[in-house]
Amino acid sequence: MEKTKIHFPEKGISKEEILINAIKKKEKDIDWGKGRSFCLIYYPGEEKSKLIKEVFDVYYYDNALNPTAAPGIAAIESEATKMCIELFHGDENVRGNISSGGTESILLAVKTSRDYAKKVHPEIKNPHVVVPSSVHPAFFKAFHCFGLDFTVVKVKNDLRADALAMKNAIHQNTILIVASAPSYPHGVMDPIKEIGQIAQEKKLLFHVDACIGGFMLPFLKNAGYDIPDFDFSVEGVTSLSADLHKYGYSPKGASVILYKNGDLRKSQFSVYTGWNGGVYGSPTLLGTRAGSSIAGAWAALNSIGMEGYTRMAKATMETTNKIKKTIVEIEGIELMGKPEMTILAFTSKELDVFVIADELNKKGWHFERQQLPPSIHLTINFIHCNVAEEFIEDLKSSVENAKKFSLEKITNKLQTGLVKGLSKLLPEGTIAKYQSTRDEKLEASTRNKAAMYGMMGALQGTSDLNEMVLDFLDKTYS
Ligand SMILES: Cc1ncc(COP(=O)(O)O)c(C=O)c1O
Structure with a gap:
């Protein structure tokens, strides 16, 4: 660990020195550029990323907080949102915004539900949400921030949300029910249609977290894969989050949050009219918002387009299927559930899966380690199409090495x-x-x-x- 004492610089440091320092620091980070990381980064290739960066740079100091000062970036946000509404089968009533990421979109969806319920159900004093156990931790952050009560319902053996058990967890204070398309840990789709029916029957808000799947599932469907409906085409869905900075291949800091109608979205906004600084209204959680990230997302959507996303989704799915097939074939490890798209996890009953993980790390691969039970998580994206064969060989030898190893139990x-x-x-x-x-x-x-x-x-x-x-x-x- 670096022990250098850091001081606020007395004088500005030279460009060369700053750049050398930044590049040196970056050397410690995961080497995603060569496709060695199965997490955190989604990269559309050099040509597209260059163009996206150029547009990002056009707006790199801009603030999307005030649409009257910056109608240009407001128009860009509005256009990007409209493209997403069409992609997710929203009708003319659907409204949304670009947020800074999946977590902000989820925080917004939860805050909106709370404030909307306050308006239409003032009798509910202790609002409550039902979520499946596979849901992203951003929801728990949101419940904590907005003071909501919640019930976590264990997923079924197939790792999908248990719609019936979720129904049974609903009570008189429940305002919102949540499902994932797909869940992050295992890449499996929750039964959105069934949960949508429950939401309608119980007159609840229903949020679909398509943060990771939103910009992969529609294009897989377009490429001919059998993908269940998960968006506004499903009756009962009232809001949806999808991250542009994941499979939308935009630079970090962009997600879209959409609502069934404008009335619902109004509960997302914050307004304070009594401030000396003037009447303050802001659409999302942040005040100042990076114009660059919104412009980068808009550039990604425009430059990749339906054809590009579909081509990339198809290639990524083919790569995923190769990796999946290998996992199924290797003795000693097993695929978890039936992942529909390009994220998956594998575990082992007889081997220590974290020894396999360590072996793969030694060969330069990065990914997330999961728990309950221990497993290895792979988020496969376009950049992996060229490295799949190498990964498959390394996975086979890592499992062989793990077979030689057994950790003794300690108290x-x-x-x-x-x-x-x-x-x-x-x-x-x-x-x-x-x-x-x-x-x-x-x-x-x-x-x-x-x-x-x-x-x-x-x-x-x-x-x-x-x-x-x-x-x-x-x-x-x-
Ligand atoms: C399903 C799902 N929801 C929400 C998030 C949170 O997104 P972010 O990390 O952009 O805040 C993730 C991140 O992986 C996710 O997979």
């Missing part, structure tokens, strides 16, 4: 102590002495990382794990 008490130690960033070697392996030839770092994730799994549901994550965040941003 829960010891695990707690170790994880606490890790939160204080003990050198990896410190924990190595607490564990033993059957194959001493494996590198210590492999044992340590797998052990750490194993311990985190064992600590599930304890306050120690929560505390450890808080400590980690505190240290990371210190």
Whole structure:
């Protein structure tokens, strides 16, 4: 870890020095440019990204807060939103905005539901939301921020939302029900039609979180894949979020949030009329909004178009199918659920899947590790079309290596102590002495990382794990 003391610069630093510093720092980040990362980044290729960046740069200092000062960027937002409304089968009543990302879109959807319910159901004093257990944590952030009560309903064995159990969780204070298209952890589609029917029957708002799927599913459908309806074409859907900065291939900082009608969207806006600074109204959660991100999203939609997105979706799905087939064929690992699009997870009953993860990391691949049960998550996008074969070979050999390895069980008490130690960033070697392996030839770092994730799994549901994550965040941003 860098120990350099940072000071506010006395004088401006030279361009060269700043650039060298930035590039040097970036060397530590995941190497997504060569397709080695199955998470976080979605890249449309050099040609498109260059054009998108040019448009991003046109607006790179601009503020989308005040549409009267910047009608140009307001028009760009409006055009991008209209394109999305058409893509998601909204009628002429559907309204929306571009937000800064999936989390903001979800925060907005939840705030809107709360404020709309306050208006139409003033008798509800303690509003409540029903979500499936696979829903993105942004919803819990939203419930916390907006003070909403919620029920988490366990997904079914196929990892999809359990519509009936969700129905049973609805009570007199319920205002909103949520489903994902698809869920992030396993890439499976919740039964949107069924939940839409329940929402209609119970007269509830129904949000579809298509943050990750919104800019992949319609194009897969266009390419001939059998994709269930998930958008405003489904009766009962009242709002939908879809991230432009994921499979929309726009630069970070762009998502779209859409509502069935303008009346509902009004509850999204914030207005304060008593300020000395003037009457203040803002459409989304942020005040100042980056014009560049909105312009970048608009540029992505315009430059890639239906034909480009469909071509990229088809190629990405073909790559996904190759990887899926390999996972199904390899003995010792198994695909989780039946993912409909280009994200998936695999687990193992007999092997430590985090040892496989460590082996793949050593070969330069990056992805998310999941829990409950331990699994490896892959978000496959266009950039992976050229590296799939290499990944498949590395996956096969990583599983073989993992078969040679087995982590001995350590007691829960010891695990707690170790994880606490890790939160204080003990050198990896410190924990190595607490564990033993059957194959001493494996590198210590492999044992340590797998052990750490194993311990985190064992600590599930304890306050120690929560505390450890808080400590980690505190240290990371210190
Ligand atoms: C289904 C789903 N919803 C919401 C989000 C949150 O999006 P963001 O990270 O842009 O805030 C994600 C992110 O992966 C997601 O997959």
